Amino acid sequence: MTGGAAGPRPPVIALAGFRLTGRSYRASLTTMAQDLSGYHRALDLFEGLVAGVPGDGWDAPSPCEGWTARDVAGHVTGGQYLIMALAGGEPEPDASRDPARFVPGDVLMSWRTARKECAEVLTPRALSRPIPFGGFGELPLADYLAAYILEPLVHAWDLARATGQPARLDPDLVHHAFATAQVVAAPLRAAGRLAPPLPPPKGADEQTRMLAFLGRSVPA
DSSP, rough: OOOSTOOOOOOOOOOOOOOOHHHHHHHHHHHHHHHHHHHHHHHHHHHHHHTTTTTOOSSOOOTTTOOOOOHHHHHHHHHHHHHHHHHHTTOOOOOTGGGGGGSSSHHHHHHHHHHHHHHHHOOOOHHSSSETTSOEEEEEEHHHHHTTTHHHHHHHHHHHHHHHHOOOOOHHHHHHHHHHHHHHHHHHHHHHHHHOOOOTTTTTOHHHHHHTTTTTOOOO
């Protein structure tokens, strides 16, 4: 995911390779992973915004530097293929390189196809598959997906801002995603994948604080 004023940065959070620590946070991951309802709610939110983009809106610039609305949608769509690869132990596609390639033509159709194919591989066996996190251990795929909520949620805001749609996110998902962001931010910034945080406005709500923490400027 990109930040803004810190110069060009890949607009992506790649959770794989980073350690998710803290007992209370790990406990919340396990809870969210039990039925993946939060993960599916985040995808539903993103899909609703994709469906709301007019046909001529996909070339609009997004808050992710250098990316259009189509690039944002392609990146999150590519994330579904990344999850499929993790579920099957296959090489992971780079969802940040030329992300528009994941959504040629009809963006909504491309997204729905990827989402459907991904859902089909998330069997109980796949969800229990250990996902390596660099040299720091492993997480079950179900727990990874609970952390992954951050990705479609924040990019839903990016897409909404790019295309003039309401950008209010699910408060419960924001609370969980903000916790994830605080866990993964330091290694992401060290790797040059995330811009420095911005100061949130005084009295800002949790959504605005999360977005500012991720380097996004939220209009007053």
